[in-house]
Amino acid sequence: MKRNPIVPYILIMVMGLVLVFFLGIKGIGDAKEIAKEAEGGEEVAAEFNPEAASKTCIGCHGENLEGGGAAPSLHGTGLSKEEVADILTNGKGIMPAGLIPADNIDQMAEWVSNLK
Template sequence: MKKNPIVPYLLIIAFGLGLIFYMSLIGVDKKQEAKNNDAKTEQGEKNKGSASETDPKAITSAKCISCHGDDLKGGGSAPSLHGTGLKTDAVKKILVEGRGGMPAGLLSDDSELDAVAKYIADLK
């Protein structure tokens, strides 16, 4: 009896199609799970108190550390924010208008702007 050379290829194709079907079912389930997690995260952000909204450390962690570094002592082309000698109003102006490579308007809320400007002006 002679072996048919096409049988292994048919088995590989059948296995591949089965695997694609199985992975697509898993993907649909994961997509729904991700959508549920996004909805929970969104709801959690809506429920945050106003204290965290004006916490300057949290705000600078979210908006400033990517350029100024984890400790805000500078990194790359961004200068250190410690010991700048700038007053709160000067820092506020920079946050609103931008300077050099820093874009303008990173903070939209006045209470965030005030809190971060005071925090940066007070860094030693």
């Protein structure tokens, strides 16, 4: 008995349509939650995670933040928290401003200034 070679493709198509349908329904629910937040609903502040934030820095400062091709080491910089915060806010040299969200600049500055 020969099998029809188009049947697997039809099954994949049906499963894809079902998936799109259910994700669309979920998106409607998420849109309502987003609208509630925009109206002044309960706002959840993201916690600062230095390891996650440092992933942005790895590209220039190297995997262990010990300096890369164009950027200096972040360990033992000798900079104060305020100086690091100023660099994160305004940029300096090839360091662009705005890589860290404004809400987390103070925490990131403290973390970088304490790296040994």
